[in-house]
Amino acid sequence: MSDEMLFSLNNITKSFVKGRENISVFDNLNMTINKGDFLAIMGPSGSGKTTLLNMLGGVDQPTSGEITFDGGRVDTLSESQLAGWRANNIGFIFQFYNLMPMLNAARNVELPLLLTHLNKTQRQKSVETALELVGLADRAKHMPSELSGGQQQRVAIARAVVSDPKLLLCDEPTGDLDRQTADEILEMLQLLNREFGKTIIMVTHDPSAAKFAQRTLHLDKGEFVEKDLVA
Amino acid sequence: MGQIISQSFAVIAMNLRSIPRRIWMSLAMVFASAVVVAILLAFLAMVKGFETTLSSAGSNDVAIFMRGGSGAELNSTVTREQVNLLEVAPALFKIDDKPVLSAELYVIVDGIKKTTQTEANIPLRGLDIDGTKLRSGFQLIEGRMFEPGTNELIVGAGILREFDGFDLNQEVRFGKYSWKVVGVFSTGGNVFESELWSDAKVIQSLYNRGSSFQSVRAKMDSPASLTELQTYIENEPRLNLDVKAESAYFAEQGSSLSYMAIFGRVISMIMALGAIAGALNTMYTSVADRSREIATLRAIGFSNISAFIGTIIEALVLAALGGVIGALAAYLLFDGLHASTLGGSFTQVVFSFRLSTELFIQGLNMALMIGLISGFFPAWRAAKMPVMVAFQNGH
Incomplete structure (x- = not known):
């Protein structure tokens, strides 16, 4: 973990209007995430974990406050600018893998590369490398329905890293897997963090999963409860 | 992009x-x-x-004459005197100094539709042999031409296909009179195939039309001759007739x-x-x-x-x-x-x-x-x- 800052959230507030009620999720939230960090975010349902992950991923915007990423403001970007920003900087890993069921493993992994200027040969090479990294080079032509849950999540990881993003955002990445498979996936995330320098932010309910991270933040009612870990 | x-x-x-x-x-x-x-x-x-x-039945170089304002052959009357005047009209195409012209009658008879077995109106057209020359694509596909002066008729291929009782050599009865089918003709699928044809003079006699007709068709020198014919009609007070190119007449009917x-x-x-x-x-x-x-x-x-x-x-x-x-x-x-x-x-x-x-x-x-x-x-x-x-x- 380096001391160079990747993410900075300053004075973030986030609220939703539900019916006539204004529901506040965050009120003056501040945090920083450094490059090379492997951060687990835990907390009970409704604590704001997913909302925080959405804001970090440029999927949702704060009501007020600033989010900077690698020195640039993210909270002021338009919808289409955010799509480009996500394509260049973020790899998503979802709880239910979110693979395209009609595409084989290789074609799923190739998807983010369609947003780059790489030609077909270059894309194929990158896909092979990513699948080798997750140990599924021999399953490139398999459809998602022909793969186990763990294998599908590996394909999803390959898809997340194939375009070499700075940050991996993981939403309960082991929530749908058995313990042994979950540990294999978490070891792979550790490898990506340690060997390839990927910054990883993982939302999880599972304390065993959180142990694989370098540090853990606990959210409760929109506030971090371990203040010493927060900038 | x-x-x-x-x-x-x-x-x-x-x-x-x-x-x-x-x-x-x-x-x-x-x-x-x-x-x-x-x-x-x-x-x-x-x-x-x-x-x-x-x-497809209408030619550009065939003129059709009908009583002024009649709109369709059924409502029209053309006298023998008017036919005589038309025979000497200018700009008509001639063979051996004689215009190719057909004075025709158009009466309605009943037929039984094959599909519904119900009665429907069929046109019985009276014309002379020259009238067939004014229908491009005319050909007898079965039998022979009707004999002028007799109760013989030829039937269009469409009538044979859609109506009962018009087979070759069959006797057909319209009102008091019997007719014999002696031929089947085709005109390339156009509207004339929906008609029965016989000798105009026989129809004049059997249907009490005296010496009158309902329309006259004549071949023009060219489509441009229509203007000349219109001028001729306008300047001849005995010709209270409309003249149109046959193609224009059928286009109006088609609409x-x-x-x-x-x-x-x-x-x-x-x-x-x-x-x-x-x-x-x-x-x-x-x-x-x-x-x-x-x-x-x-x-x-x-x-x-x-x-x-x-x-x-x-x-x-x-x-x-x-x-x-x-x-x-x-x-x-x-x-x-x-x-x-x-x-x-x-x-x-x-x-x-x-x-x-x-x-x-x-x-x-x-x-x-x-x-x-x-x-x-x-x-x-x-x-x-x-x-x-x-x-x-x-x-």
Whole structure:
């Protein structure tokens, strides 16, 4: 973990209007995430974990406050600018893998590369490398329905890293897997963090999963409860 | 731009490959589009066939003379004196110094339609042998020509096909008089094939027409001679007649079925509204079915334009597929189908449904309109799909 800052959230507030009620999720939230960090975010349902992950991923915007990423403001970007920003900087890993069921493993992994200027040969090479990294080079032509849950999540990881993003955002990445498979996936995330320098932010309910991270933040009612870990 | 295209192609391919997941909804949309197109084309093919049957009968260089303001042969009277005056009119094409001219009678007789076994009006035309020279494509396909001065007649191929009792050598009774069918003629499928032909003088006698006729046809030197003939008629007070090119006359008669085209389009539009309602349901289902995939692609960085294009192309493909099936069905069921309907002179015109390339294009345009409208709003929803849907729980 380096001391160079990747993410900075300053004075973030986030609220939703539900019916006539204004529901506040965050009120003056501040945090920083450094490059090379492997951060687990835990907390009970409704604590704001997913909302925080959405804001970090440029999927949702704060009501007020600033989010900077690698020195640039993210909270002021338009919808289409955010799509480009996500394509260049973020790899998503979802709880239910979110693979395209009609595409084989290789074609799923190739998807983010369609947003780059790489030609077909270059894309194929990158896909092979990513699948080798997750140990599924021999399953490139398999459809998602022909793969186990763990294998599908590996394909999803390959898809997340194939375009070499700075940050991996993981939403309960082991929530749908058995313990042994979950540990294999978490070891792979550790490898990506340690060997390839990927910054990883993982939302999880599972304390065993959180142990694989370098540090853990606990959210409760929109506030971090371990203040010493927060900038 | 290149990226938008490659993204869109990827999304289109994924959408189309996911259709088997909602095959019945998709097939319902294809079917609805097919039915609308088939019905539209059936109406248009009927009108096209009717118009072609009439318009192909008319020549540009044949003039038709009828009583002023009569509009159709049935209402017209032309006296023997007027025929004599027309025989010396200028600008008529002559063989051996004699104009090629036919003074004709047009009366209505009854026939029994094969399809419904009901009575319907058939025109019995009286003409002389020269009258056949004014019908291009005329040929006797069976039997022989009627003998002038006798109760013999020849029948058009359309009449033989659509009506009972006109077989060769058969005796036919109209009112008090019997006729013998001695020949079957063709004029290349046009309106004259919906007629019975006999000697004009026999019809004058049997139908108490004295020496009068109802129309006169004459071959002109050229289509441009019509103006000269009009001037001749205007300057001759005894000729209270209208003259038109035969082609113009039949074009006016053909337009009598144009209301069917309007009716067909209205019916098709009403059905298209139903098809659009069903297709909208199909496409909204498609977007709902693919919501996690759409949101995941958006999370990865795909543009909302690609989500829009992917959905609208899916709708266009399904509707166009229906359009092609509908057009093929219309072609197989209706093209060349023989029918008869009331023409401009209250008589039956036998015609064939005709499907042309132009009509196929109209049918496909209708299908694409269904696809475009039914795809637009679901595509808009797809483009506006919140990316957060990708993170929602549940498979």
